Amino acid sequence: MSNYSVITSDFVSVSITNSGNQMTCVERRFQKGITIDDFKGKLELLTGGSPSTMSVEVYDKNDKLVCKLNEGSRLLGSYPIEDGMRIHVVDNFARQEEDLSNVEKFEISEEEYAKRSDTVKAFLEKNRLGKYNDEEMKRREEEKKKEQEAEEASARLCKIGDRCEVYVPNQPKRRATIMYVGKPDFKEGWWIGVKYDEPLGKNDGSVSGKRYFECAPKYGGFVKPTHVKVGDFPEEDYDLDEEI
Known part of the structure; x- marks a missing residue:
């Protein structure tokens, strides 16, 4: 106490x-x-x-x-x-x-850094890890190439005007019409632009000021080709305009 x-x-x-x-x-x-x-x-x-x-x-x-x-x-x-x-x-x-924000930072040139033996770079080189492992890098490049080929093959199955269902992981499936197929400016690789049957999208067919297709706000979206299934998916009647 x-x-x-x-x-x-x-x-x-x-x-x-x-x-x-x-x-x-x-x-x-x-x-x-x-x-x-x-x-x-x-x-x-x-x-x-x-x-x-x-x-x-x-x-x-x-x-x-x-x-x-x-x-x-x-x-x-x-x-x-x-x-x-x-x-x-x-x-x-x-x-x-x-106080530490005012401390002068230690800087070293790339040439001096490369000469040192006590750095992360030196450790990776010595143990042939990461990008310093030729076999590992080759394997990664081959996997990436296969993914790109599979993505392109899926994209070429999609045609503008086709009906489809979109299966994005952790999201409910949505029916839509394909409006764009290609490689947009906002991200690398192939993308499919769709107009959803319901206002469940993120845009109106344009991203970062560039228009890829026309649709109403919140009806447009872009998804990876592997998440799109083309088929006979008619529009469902959601009664969105029904008055209560």
């Missing part, structure tokens, strides 16, 4: 400021019977600072430093705190980050 006791009234009303936002000041009322550790926990909710890195200072009405609340087990009321005083929270962690 603590040797300190509350020497004034049970509650104290103070203003709270913090180093992260000097212009903000809030008024709060606290029980004097709580410990400084508990008090810091309440200050965390008000200022966002971590109790483990914050410093708490007490200022009187003349803005003169009265004391610092630095003993975690001591009671708040055992410090000479009175109504109207100001509690200032200093976020030491944020201050450290601010």
Whole structure:
């Protein structure tokens, strides 16, 4: 049990400021019977600072430093705190980050970096890992080539005007009409532009200011060819215009 006791009234009303936002000041009322550790926990909710890195200072009405609340087990009321005083929270962690932002960064040229033996690049080269493994890189290139060939083959099965169903992973299947087949500017590879039967799309057939086809807003979308199944998929009657 603590040797300190509350020497004034049970509650104290103070203003709270913090180093992260000097212009903000809030008024709060606290029980004097709580410990400084508990008090810091309440200050965390008000200022966002971590109790483990914050410093708490007490200022009187003349803005003169009265004391610092630095003993975690001591009671708040055992410090000479009175109504109207100001509690200032200093976020030491944020201050450290601010100080580090001014530290001059260490830079090294590509030539000097390549000569060093204690770098990640040197480790990868020595152990033939990643891009320094010719066999691994060849295997990746072959897989990528096969994926591109499969994507192109799927794209060539799609014709403008064809009806289709779109199967995007983790999304419900949607019926649509194919409006575009090709390689757009916004992403690499083959893409299929579709006009959905329902307003479940993301655009009106244009992306980043370039138009690929015409449709109403929210009816257009672009999907990978492997997510499109061409077939006899007539439009369903969704009764979108029905009045209730």
